[in-house]
Amino acid sequence: MPGSILGTSVRRVEDPELIRGHATYVDNIVPPGALHVVFVRSPLAHARLESVDATKAREAPGVVAVLTGDDLADVPDHRPFMVLNDACARPLLARGKVRFVGDMVAAVVATTTAEAVDAAELVEVDYDPLEPVVDPEAALADGAPLQFEDLGSNLAAGFRDPDDVRPLDGADVVVRARLVNQRLAVAPMEGNSVTAAPGGPDEPHDITVHVSTQMPHGLRGQVAEQWGWDLERVRVVAPHVGGGFGGKAGMAPEHAVVIETARRLGRVVTWTETRSENLTAMPHGRGQVQYAELGLRRDGTIVGLHARVVGDAGAYAGFGGALALGPTRNMAQGVYRIPSIAYDAAAVLTTTTPMGAFRGAGRPEAAAMLERMMDLAAAELDLDPAEIRRRNFLAPEDFPLTTVTGSLYDSGEYAKALDKALELAGYDELRAEQARRRDRGDRVVLGVGLAVYVEVTAGGGGAEYGKVSVDDDGGATVSVGTSAHGQGHATSFAMIVTDRLGIPMDQVRFVQSDTAVVPRGGGTGGSRSLQLAGSSVLVAADTVLERAREVVASALEASPDDVVVDDDGRLGVAGVPDRSMSWREVAVAAHEQGVELAEVRDESQQGATYPFGAHVSVVEVDLDTGRVTPVRHVAVDDCGRVLNPTLVAGQQHGGLAQGISQALWEGFSYDEDGNPTTGSFAAYLLPTAAEVPPFEAATTETPTPYNPLGAKGIGEAATVGSTPAVQNAVVDALAHLGVRHVDMPLTPDRVWRTVRDAEAGTVTDPWSEPPAFFATLPVRGSAGDPEAASVDV
Template sequence: MVGSLLGTEVRRIEDPELLRGRGTFVANHHVDGVLHVGFARSPVAHALIRSIDLTAAAAAPGIVAAYAAADLELPIPPPFLVLNPLCERPPLATDRVRFAGEPVAALVGETAAAVADALELVDVDYEPLPVAADPERALEPDAPQQFPELGSNVAGGERDPLGAGVLDGADVVVRARLENQRVAVVPMEGNAIIAIPGGEEREFDITVYLSTQMPHGARDGIAATFGWAPERIRVIAPHVGGGFGGKGGVTSEHAAVIAIARRLGRPARWIETRSENMQAMPHGRAQVQFAELGLKRDGTISGLRCRVIGDCGAYAGFGGLLAIATTRMMAQGVYRIPAISYDSVAALTNTTPVGAFRGAGRPEATAMLERLIDIAAAELDRDPVELRRQNFLAPEDFPHTTVVGTKYDSGDYDLPLTEALRLADYDGLRAEQARRIEAGEHLLLGIGVSTYVEITGGGDGEYAEVEVHDDGRATIKVGTSSHGQGHATSFAMIVADALGIPMESIDFVQSDTAAVPRGEGTGGSRSLQLGGSAVREASEQVLRRAKELAASRLEAAVEDIEPTGEGLGVAGVPAARVSWPELARAAAERDGALAEHADFRPGGATFPFGAHVSVVEVDTETGFVRPLRHVAVDDCGRVLNPLIVRGQQHGGVVQGMAQALWEQVTFDADGNPETATLTDYAIPSAADVPALEVSGTETPSPLNPLGAKGIGEAATIGATPAVQNAVVDALKHLGVRHIDMPATPERVWQAIQEGGSGTPWREPPAVFETLPVRGGGRPREADQAVV
């Protein structure tokens, strides 16, 4: 019997190709006769378009064609998720622009350089309109409106009937206005597309090479946009240099490039520049939260009231829906909260559309709740760890349905917290913090704790196929689409475990709609628990067929057949064996290839959880914050490959830390982007981040055969509030109760100067009182699909 690989550290098999410079990114793909597409983008955030003159640009050297919206007559791509169908976005702006960076014209040339030069010649007559760049300002009655026919900048929203009543009976109420600031996705590779039109002799009408997280979703989006049959469209996602939620669906630029390729009958290519990426790829987070937590004097939580603004940006983007759906779903977090009132409104602003970013609505919920817990601990003069423990849901509470109707599968929230505190030496850190304060040192120590739960693995399920060939090799085909997560390694481990075939003899196929018939792609930390479970089911089906073939050939009982590594054999009879090539040939002779597929559908979403401890040093003279340590203990259910899990934890912690300390997209009052390049937008380098201390606990999920939960976004969710809490913790003896993210030196220094000013609070916009009342107090079916 072959030993199991599952649960062991296995090096990623996909890395050597990338490390040796053999990546197959879209920009690397050579196509003869390809045309280059570039977009003229609006320099203003809100304006009527009076005219577009492309004459000079079209006549420039090397330019093949120039198009405005009226020239291409492009259909509108279906949005990734619909918030308000009245706020549709055309691929090229028509009568008005609604954010700086919106494409208004497309130029097509023989070279990228020719297109870049000609873009300077595009002449657009804009009539500027008033701008609403701030989501709170956009909700005021007199705010400039993006869609006057809508009557306001409210794209959607709803009000909880409980309202302030959830705080009745509380002895203490703490409240805060919290900004979960807008951040940029900043993948290493921006958007990229090559569209190759087909002819009558070709199998497909169009082939699209696309940097996407969801090839099949992109194929279906293209089909819906242009009214084509999905089977006549081929989408290939080669290597993808990061997605983080920013590469789902069909973008405006994608639609324009495809239409241009079809019209001109030549391949067309667009590779997004970094400045385009910063201005036009949907941003993440962008919530303003007015939150109130009621407690008894002994620290028991009695109620939570949330009023949350989701900034849609222009065109009612996905981000507003996250505030309404996913953030609400996770508002209870890891705590026993008997009553929750959650109101939400999605605000249209003249800024870059907001979409998904690592965690997509769940980090915002955790950040809000974890800040309130720390503020409450300071108000009650309690240790923030003990206040958390006092209010945790208990292991025996699971499976558990929260007050807002979210169904948690399994959990033991004190388990990772206990481990994180042990690894961090929490008591020792508190002693050092007290010593520095007593000594009057200007370098103060802050210890921040966060505990979290999140939702992963939503959606309809996932497809996989496993085939054993007559050369003894196996091939896996999956509907997920890796862009750095290690799918090739993880799924090969599952097949090797089931069939005993060595990993080096297993090939991996993904991200090609011609080779894989269907798939949901990658997002919401779903790949292992759904795609991996599908691979497991397909492997088990192959094994059952192979055992029947082997039993027949070896004249043994099926139940006595077991994998040997090179094939199957009879348990206890070393000489009685049949190889995988023999089995594949036998299957072909009997009833076809030794291949099986599975469409795994889960029993529900899973809920990873964990605890993080952040240690920072705050210079009271300058406000500078230096992270010293970060301990992350994340529970993602059963761990398949600890090495891959640690990699996800490292990446997640750094992105979470970056939001807490450095990253923020900003616009001026006129909607002009102030952080449109990496000169202005502060992402950390390796030198800014301490060595990370990551580990995990394992609480299996009962909802899939692997017992797995997601890990791709978990560490980001835990890291951000831990770091923010650490900064405030360093200064709480000075009366500081809250500092919004990012905790820049200026903000920290200002808080120190003001000292004792207490928790910032102002009443939420009056629009919350006008929203329709949410019915039933339970999540809509669409809420869970957001994940």
């Protein structure tokens, strides 16, 4: 058997096609003659929709149709990726009301995009403005304007723990803070794009949909359910996808309108959103207000945590609001031994863009809350931030462990990751340099921030499709139900096949993201792909190898136990170099013997896996301007067994860039009338390579026992760890002024005002009393408690 390539850095096989301009994104492959859709969107955040007059638009040049909400009244309401509250249904096009700026009012269909844009200007809409409500806490105040009057409030879902759960009892010290995890735009490089082609009576599919999505099979299921088509009569194809990050996890309402238009007209119909549409209409991520109280003993050991969390659901009860109820609660214990946790949560409707998932989906929010509280506790008890963490870590021998909130942790060595991160960062010297600057009275101060996190991957469980087959030419084809959009799936799955069969990677073909070719799959989300699909590929390849050994044994008159794969990738008899067969010859022999060298597996695993890590952020803060300059970032992430260090490093780099960006720059905001104030890249600040600091990414390896690869997810891990490390670093830089907390994003203006107030002797208390509505939420498990599902995105 040749030496294993698993665990080695192998160059990505999918990149040449992308960097040479041969990629096939949806908008690149629109067939000639397709009709183009442009949406008329509401300029108001909240209004009665009195009338929509499309008469002039329908007469405009090139226009084939204009659809309004009334035209689509017979089509079922949109069913998003997850339904948080059925009482908040969203019509495909607005009827009766608009509920956020960007809500779709009409769809103009024309022979070109330019003609559709011109005609959209001719649609006359009569709005009767209503009072908006942008802030989720204000949305639950008495007298707040209601999104859905029949619901009776803006509470989409919520619960509280019973009053007899008292996690702070026995604490010597309690630290408290109100923390804001701001709303973010997903902002993938490629926005939403879809082309729908109706099938004829003699064609195998009623509809074929090319779409930029993370989950082709899930989207196929939504389409079939929406229109009542048999599943096998719907084909969904995801060509190259320019980023997803949770924002492309299901069928968008725009997708549904395009599909319905194609069905009605019997024509190919396409739509690709503009960047401003993407920023204002693709579901946003994060968006939580957290009231946290952490009780400790004088020696720094944790007694308990009480968290009250408001999740902004946006308009139509976007499922992102449910992240506060599910994943954030599930991960509230983090890496620590916390004996008691009380957790209350509310998902709240606002007149803003619906909320969805963004890289990490609820887990970064939990880590941000807990890691800020640990730093507040360290300051209160005059302990080093690293020391207070060490005193409370769960130990390796504690695993497997079920947390207070019900998560079953598989394995972890949290202190090992922290020690490595501190060593790489040169922690003691950083503290010494920080002290020297303070002693000199420097106006550019140094901050050092830590974060230790654990997150959940493949949290939705289930199985994943994987097929391995040997082709007649001696190569192999691997097919999977996941759907890559930058992660390197073609490389990692080919590595597994090469490792098991000895077939060179350049002879391994990769098939994904076409429901007509791959019969089933869960898609890509929640960092699930390698541990589930990879395990299916591994087991399928081993099964194919066993069949091949039988074929070779029969052909060479040997025992199957003596057949091995040699260093040249040939199958032969051990110890007899001249008795071997190439895979091409094995394929011919298999046909002759009636043996199929192909295997399909749908492997599942015992449970979710729990990657973890430790990050160290180093920043400089100019006290005179408030500018924060990230200087260094050290990330040590543990995703179990590492199959390809290059792929892992790529995910770390992208993840920590997004996490650092949330801490320092990004934030989607609205004015008091519900108008987006960050609706373009001129105002919504994404970093370039010039802003992202030098980073050092390393790993530790703590395999999971839950799958044969020992692998955990890595796609979201660095995002989870980086954000609180940077926020802690900025607060640490200002700690000598008495500053205890600064909310994200840590913009120059916000930091400067904090410094100005602190130097004037005014330090803001990070705590304020939680709103009264928490006490009115139904008790968890009671008849009034709406079920809150964990969302695996």
